[in-house]
Amino acid sequence: MKLIAMTLASLSLLTSSTAQATEARDDVRAVAPALEKYKQDILFGDLWKRPGLNPRDRSIVTLAALITRNQTAEMPNYLNLALDNGVKPSEISEIITHLAFYAGWGNAMAATTLAKAAFAARNITADQLPPASPNLLPLNEAAEADRAKRVGDLFGAVFPGVVQYTTDVLFLDLWLRPGLAPRDRSLVTVGALVASGQVAQLTGHVNIGMNNGLTQTEIGEALTHLAFYVGWPNVFSAMPVAKEAFEKRPQP
Numbered sequence: 146m147k148l149i150a151m152t153l154a155s156l157s158l159l160t161s162s163t164a165q166a167t168e169a170r171d172d173v174r175a176v177a178p179a180l181e182k183y184k185q186d187i188l189f190g191d192l193w194k195r196p197g198l199n200p201r202d203r204s205i206v207t208l209a210a211l212i213t214r215n216q217t218a219e220m221p222n223y224l225n226l227a228l229d230n231g232v233k234p235s236e237i238s239e240i241i242t243h244l245a246f247y248a249g250w251g252n253a254m255a256a257t258t259l260a261k262a263a264f265a266a267r268n269i270t271a272d273q274l275p276p277a278s279p280n281l282l283p284l285n286e287a288a289e290a291d292r293a294k295r296v297g298d299l300f301g302a303v304f305p306g307v308v309q310y311t312t313d314v315l316f317l318d319l320w321l322r323p324g325l326a327p328r329d330r331s332l333v334t335v336g337a338l339v340a341s342g343q344v345a346q347l348t349g350h351v352n353i354g355m356n357n358g359l360t361q362t363e364i365g366e367a368l369t370h371l372a373f374y375v376g377w378p379n380v381f382s383a384m385p386v387a388k389e390a391f392e393k394r395p396q397p
Contacts, residue, residue: 169222188373197366200230205329206367208232208240209336210374212256213248220256224263234269239325240333246315247337275324282321288356289316328358335359335367339383340375347383351390361391 173181193203204227211220227237237260245253263269293312301308320330331354338347351364364387372380 192370192373195366195369197362198370201227201232202329202332202363202367203370204230204232205236205240205332206336206370207374208237209244209248209333210340210371212241212244212252213337213340214375215252215255217255217259220259221263224260225266228263228267234264234273235275235324236329238274239322239330242322243319243325243330243333244337246319247334248341275322279323281318282323282327284317284321292316326357328354331357331359332363332367335364336371339368339371339379342379342382344383344386347386348390351387352394355394364391 170181170185173184193200198206204223207223208220208227210216211223224237228234241253241256241260244256289312293316296311297308320327325333331350334350335347335354338344338350354364355361368380368383368387371383
């Protein structure tokens with residue numbers, strides 16, 4: 146009996162989701178039929194199927210862009226798509242937490258409200274989320290010492306508070322949280338920087354990302370994906386910076 150009830154509930158949720166998706170498509174067609182055609186033919190008919198970045202990673206990049214730009218209208222659909230594509234609830238929780246520091250506290254707080262609703266609809270509970278104070282990942286002490294020295298030499302005398310928080314909160318804590326792999330944190334960060342037009346920070350984070358396991362192909366495909374979600378101008382501003390970072394990396 147319990148199994149039958151769960152099956153009926155799942156079918157009801159699927160029927161409701163399908164009806165809502167059809168209604169949303171009709172709403173867009175009523176205003177911009179070409180936009181809906183591009184969405185179906187290009188966005189989901191082509192872009193999301195391209196090789197070089199799997200659907201899970203595309204979901205991570207898309208969530209990073211939407212949260213960074215506080216584009217809440219589309220967020221519920223993409224939260225559900227991310228869960229369907231294999232992004233874990235714990236990873237979504239960490240993505241939101243990470244973006245509080247790279248996209249702003251208010252944007253992260255807005256995302257928590259929408260994620261809470263998405264989690265509730267799927268019966269995702271607190272025990273599936275990362276703890277507030279986990280055992281941290283091991284620190285690459287040499288790399289962190291080099292980063293801290295460079296930033297300290299540049300800005301420590303003028304902006305000591307920013308430099309201290311950057312070390313203590315971001316690189317000695319946030320980046321070491323185990324609920325999101327360092328590679329995925331880099332993917333989120335690159336997505337957020339491109340989405341917000343902050344290309345001055347991109348060189349460092351392209352290199353950190355590749356050190357964390359992202360490939361040039363994956364970063365290039367992430368920028369291709371982002372063109373549709375943050376606009377061509379932001380991506381064209383990011384491309385020369387990323388290209389220079391690729392060219393200056395030591396060849397294996």
